[in-house]
Amino acid sequence: MTACAHGKHPEPPIHGTAAPLVAASDPNLVAMTAEPTTSLVMANAGSELGIRVRITASELPTSRRPPLDLALVLDTSGSMEGAPIDALRASARELASKLRDGDHLSVVVFHSKAEVLVPNVAISHANRGSIDRAIANIHATGTTDLAGGLGVGLAQLGAGMMPNGINRIVLLSDGVPNSSVALPVLVASIRQAGVSVTSLGFGLDYDTTLMTQIARETGGSFHYLEHADEVAKVFDAELVKMKSSVARNLQLEIEPGPGVVITAMPGLAVGADGKLYALLGDLPAGETRDLMIPIRVTARGEGSIAELAQVTLHFDDVIGKSGVRERGAFVSVKTSRDPKALAGAIKIDLEVARIRSAAAATILQALELARSGQLPAAHQSLAAATTAVKLAAKMYKNAGLDELLAQLADLDKEIAQIVVSLAAPRQDQRVPSAAPAAIESQLRRAEDKASSVVRGGN
Numbered sequence: 032m033t034a035c036a037h038g039k040h041p042e043p044p045i046h047g048t049a050a051p052l053v054a055a056s057d058p059n060l061v062a063m064t065a066e067p068t069t070s071l072v073m074a075n076a077g078s079e080l081g082i083r084v085r086i087t088a089s090e091l092p093t094s095r096r097p098p099l100d101l102a103l104v105l106d107t108s109g110s111m112e113g114a115p116i117d118a119l120r121a122s123a124r125e126l127a128s129k130l131r132d133g134d135h136l137s138v139v140v141f142h143s144k145a146e147v148l149v150p151n152v153a154i155s156h157a158n159r160g161s162i163d164r165a166i167a168n169i170h171a172t173g174t175t176d177l178a179g180g181l182g183v184g185l186a187q188l189g190a191g192m193m194p195n196g197i198n199r200i201v202l203l204s205d206g207v208p209n210s211s212v213a214l215p216v217l218v219a220s221i222r223q224a225g226v227s228v229t230s231l232g233f234g235l236d237y238d239t240t241l242m243t244q245i246a247r248e249t250g251g252s253f254h255y256l257e258h259a260d261e262v263a264k265v266f267d268a269e270l271v272k273m274k275s276s277v278a279r280n281l282q283l284e285i286e287p288g289p290g291v292v293i294t295a296m297p298g299l300a301v302g303a304d305g306k307l308y309a310l311l312g313d314l315p316a317g318e319t320r321d322l323m324i325p326i327r328v329t330a331r332g333e334g335s336i337a338e339l340a341q342v343t344l345h346f347d348d349v350i351g352k353s354g355v356r357e358r359g360a361f362v363s364v365k366t367s368r369d370p371k372a373l374a375g376a377i378k379i380d381l382e383v384a385r386i387r388s389a390a391a392a393t394i395l396q397a398l399e400l401a402r403s404g405q406l407p408a409a410h411q412s413l414a415a416a417t418t419a420v421k422l423a424a425k426m427y428k429n430a431g432l433d434e435l436l437a438q439l440a441d442l443d444k445e446i447a448q449i450v451v452s453l454a455a456p457r458q459d460q461r462v463p464s465a466a467p468a469a470i471e472s473q474l475r476r477a478e479d480k481a482s483s484v485v486r487g488g489n
Contacts, residue, residue, distance in 0.1 A: 055348075055351050055352045055353040055354070056351055056353055057348060057351055057353045057356055058277075058348065058350050058351035058353075059089075060088055060089045060091065060277040060278070060316070060348075060350055060351075061086070061087070061088055061089075061277060061278050061314060061344075061346060061348075061356070061358065062086070062087045062088075062089075062358065063084065063085065063086050063087075063342070063344045063358035063359075063360060064084075064085045064360060065082055065083070065084045065085075065340070065342040065360035065361075065362050066082070066083055066362065066378075066381070067080055067081070067082055067083075067339060067362055067363075067364050067378075067381075068080045068081045068082075068083065068377065068378055068381040068382045068384075068385050069364065069373075069376045069377045069378060069382070070364055070365065070376040070378075071364060071365055071366065071367045071372055071373050071376035072328055072331075072337060072364050072365075072366055072367075072373075073366070073367070073368070073373060074330075074331060074332060074333035074334070074335075074366040074367055074368045075330050075331070075332065075333065075366075075368070076330050077327060077328065077329055077330055078327070078328045079325070079326070079327050079328075080325075080326060080328070080364075080385070081323045081324060081325050081326065081381065081382075081384075081385035081388070082323070082324040082326060082339060082340060082342070082362050083321055083322070083323055083324075083381050083384060083385075084283065084321070084322045084323075084324060084342055084344075084360075084487075085319065085320070085321050085322075086281070086311070086314065086319070086320045086322070086344060086487070087318070087319045087320075088277045088278065088314045088315060088316050088317060088318050088319075089277070089316060089317070090316050090317050091275055091277055091316035091317075091350065095350055096274050096275060096276075097193075097195065097196045097197050097274075097276055097277075097349040097350065098131075098133055098134055098135075098193050098195075098196040098197070099130065099131075099134040099135065099193075099196060099197050099199070099273055099274070100134070100135040100151075100188055100191045100192055100193045100196055100197070100198045100199070101130070101134070101135065101136050101137075101188075101199055101200075101201065101273065102136075102137045102138075102139065102151075102184040102185070102187050102188040102199070102200045102201070103123055103126070103136070103137070103138045103139065103184075103201050103203075104139045104140075104141065104180045104181055104183075104184035104200055104201065104202045104203070105119060105123065105138070105139070105140050105141070105169070105180075105203050106140075106141060106142075106175060106177065106180070106203055106204035106205055106206060106233075107119075107140040107141065107142050107169055107170065107171050107172065107173075108141070108142045108143075108171065108172070108173055108174055108175045108205070108206055109142070109171055109172055109173055109174070110171075110175075110205055110206050110234075110236065111171040111205055111233075112171040113171075114259040115171075115205060115233060115234070115259050115262075116169065116170065116171040117259070118259035118260060118262045118263065119169065119203065119259075119262055120166060120167065120169045121263065122262040122263040122266045123138065123166045123169070123266070124163055124166045124167060125263060125266070125267075126266045126267070126270055127154075127159075127162055127163065127166060128159070128163070129267075129270055130154045130270075131154065132153075132154055132155050132156065133153060133154065133155075134153070134154045135151055135152065135153055135154070135191035135193070136149060136151070136152060136154055136162065137149055137150060137151040137152070137184070137187035137188060137190070137191070138162075138165065138166060139180055139183045139184045139187060140169060140180070141175070141176045141177060141179055141180025141181075141183075142171075142172050142173030142174060142175070142176065143172075143173030143174045143176060143209075144173075144176055144179060145176055145179035145180045145182070145183040147183060147187060148165045148166065148168070148169070149162050149165050149166070150187065150190070151187045151188065151190040151191040152191075153191070174209050175204065175206040175207060175208055175209055176208070176209050177202075177204055177206075177208035177209070177211075177214075178208055178209075178210060178211065178212075178213040178214050178217060180202075181200070181202060181214070181217055181221075181228075181245075182213070182217055184200050184202070185200065185217070185220060185221055185224065185226070188200060188224075188226060189224065192224075195347075195349055195352045196349060197273050197276045197279055197313055197349065198224075198225070198226050198279075199226065199227055199228075199229060199251075199273055199313070200221070200226060200227070200228045200229070200251075201228075201229045201231070201266070201269060202228055202229070202230045202231065202242075202245065203230075203231040203233060203256075203262070204230075204231075204232065204233065204237050204242065205232075205233040205234045205236060205237055206236050206237055207236065207237065207238050207463060208238070208241070211238075211241060214241070214245070218244075218245055218248050218249060221249050222248060222249050222250075222310065225279070225280045225347075226249065227246075227249050227250045227251035227279075227310075227312035227313055228245050228246055228249045228251040229246065229251045229252055229253075229254070229269050230242045230243070230245050230246040230251065230252075230253050230254070231253075231254050231256055231262075231265060232253070232254070232255050232256065232475070233256045233259075233262070234256075234257070235257075235465065235468055235471050235472065235475070236465075238463045239255075239398075239402075239463065239475055239478060240399060240402060240463065241463075243395075243478065243482055246482075247297060247298050247482070247486075248310070249310065249312070250280070250281065250282075250310030250311050250312035250313075251312050252269075252312070252482075252483075252486065253479065253482055254479065255475045255476060255478070255479040257472055257475075257476075271315075272313070272315040272318075273313070273315075275315045275316040275317070276313040276314060276315050276316070276349060277314060277315070277316050277348075277349065277350050278313065278314045278346040278347060278348060278349060278350075278356075279312075279313045279314075279346065279347045279349050280310075280312075280313070280345075280346060280347045281310070281311035281312060281313070281314055281344065281345070281346045282308060282309070282310055282311065282344070282345045282346070283308065283309040283311060283322070283342070283343075283344055283345075284306055284307075284308055284342070284343040284344075284345065285299075285306060285307045285308075285309075285324060285340050285341075285342050285343075286305075286306045286340060286341040286342075286343075287305075287306075287307070287326070287339070287340050288337065288338030288339050288340055288341075288363070289338065290328060290329035290331070290337070291326055291327070291328055291329075291337070291338075291339055291340060292326065292327045293307050293324060293325070293326050293340075294325035294326065294327065295392075296324070296325065296388075296392050296485065297392055297395050297396075297482075297485050298310075298485060298486065299324075309322070311486070311487070314346070320486070320487030320488070321384065321487050322388075322486075322487040323384055323385050323387075323388035323389075324340070324342075325385065325388070325389055326339060326340070328364075331366045332366065333366055333367065333368050334365070334366060334367075335365070335366050336363050336364070336365055336366075337363060337364050337365075337366060338361075338363050339362040339363055339364060340361075340362050341359065341360075341361050341362075342359065342360045342361075342362065343357055343358070343359045344357065344358040344359070345357055379427055379429075382423070382427070383423065383427060383429050383431065383432060386419065386420055386423045386432065386435075387431070387432075387435060387484060388484055388485060389416065389419065390416050390419075390420055390435055390439065391480075391481040391482075391484035391485050392481075392485055393412055393413065393415070393416040394413075394416075394439075394442060394477060394478070394481040395478065395481050395482065395485065396409075396412055397409040397410075397412045397413050397442070397446060398446065398474065398477070398478055400412065401446040401449045401464070402449060402451075402463060402464040402465075403451075403464070404451040404464065406446065406447065406449070409446055410443060410446070410447075413439055413442060413443045413446075414443075416439060417436065417439045417440070417443075420432055420435050420436050420439065421436060424436060438477065441473070442474070442477055445466065445470050445473055445474055445477075446466075446474070448466040448467060448470045449464050449465065449466045449474075450464060450465065450466065451464045
């Protein structure tokens with residue numbers, strides 16, 4: 032799936048297990064609402080608007096937190112030598128020490144080959160020392176067999192898979208894989224298993240497109256780590272989220288109404304049934320995700336009702352262990368030719384959020400275009416986004432949109448400094464394009480932020 036077009040909808044992940052003899056009840060910790068950015072659209076004319084899908088999770092008592100099956104898949108290639116490998120070693124040891132007895136952990140490292148340091152094991156007082164010693168022996172050497180590491184990590188995770196727990200791969204890499212030819216099939220297998228990948232790109236030499244896509248296509252999250260001391264902080268934040276998850280394998284299903292077209296967005300894929308789907312991974316307690324779905328509506332007669340979409344959220348209940356659950360919402364708007372009524376019907380906070388989300392999607396698209404050598408198309412894409420944001424900023428007098436305009440202007444200058452890489456020496460290799468180090472750091476932070484907005488974060 033690319034950032035600028037709908038992809039083919041992947042096979043949905045496998046949810047849950049066989050139904051128990053006595054059905055458990057839904058604890059109702061997950062809620063979903065959907066509303067349009069305006070309650071009226073212009074009659075007898077096409078319209079562009081958005082649907083804000085809000086997914087929320089209630090707070091969860093610590094005593095009820097789900098068990099974890101965690102696979103750490105860590106790049107220990109030669110380029111990690113020095114402060115990076117020291118930070119990785121210390122952070123992995125600290126993370127392991129915070130797991131609860133009964134949680135499962137496996138640790139896989141990859142360099143010129145993949146190596147299992149800690150086979151999938153249930154944490155207990157008896158084995159904590161041996162796990163710590165194994166992680167303490169991590170050292171940097173060799174090249175970057177990322178595909179091998181990810182494949183072994185999935186196999187290890189599968190050995191301790193928890194039907195009612197949180198199953199997660201945390202992947203960290205600072206480089207470009209020796210070969211990426213096996214990755215599409217591997218990512219499909221991870222997705223089919225209902226597993227999310229949290230991918231961490233360290234430094235400036237990793238393949239940013241690859242790492243973000245691995246996370247996005249498995250419903251996971253991506254983080255850019257610029258400095259070694261950020262590893263522990265991100266590990267800790269991810270562990271907190273995993274410990275407090277109330278639902279897993281979230282999948283959003285959107286069925287557009289007649290005459291409604293859903294605009295392409297990163298993470299949205301078209302299914303064979305014509306519906307659109309997004310994999311959203313796991314949902315921690317207390318978290319709110321606001322996803323903006325951009326749509327176009329064909330002309331309707333005055334006073335009619337435009338049926339926009341039926342939105343359904345599917346997820347596995349990991350707290351009540353009640354299996355696969357659903358939340359649904361229907362969204363519609365009325366039509367009018369009254370200019371005052373149309374202006375008053377706009378929900379300004381939601382419309383601003385729509386503009387921000389569209390700009391974030393454009394940023395991801397522009398970066399992908401620029402890194403593939405299509406600089407004119409990248410600049411053109413940013414120019415169109417800038418025009419839309421300028422119009423909205425003038426109309427709504429929103430400081431956040433003024434800041435966004437400045438970000439778009441900076442990004443337009445920065446992508447001009449991307450140097451397109453020469454062809455890779457082998458067909459199965461990628462050589463990602465990059466800008467000078469200081470500029471590349473800014474680009475990757477912009478990409479990280481845009482990815483979070485598109486995924487429903489702040």
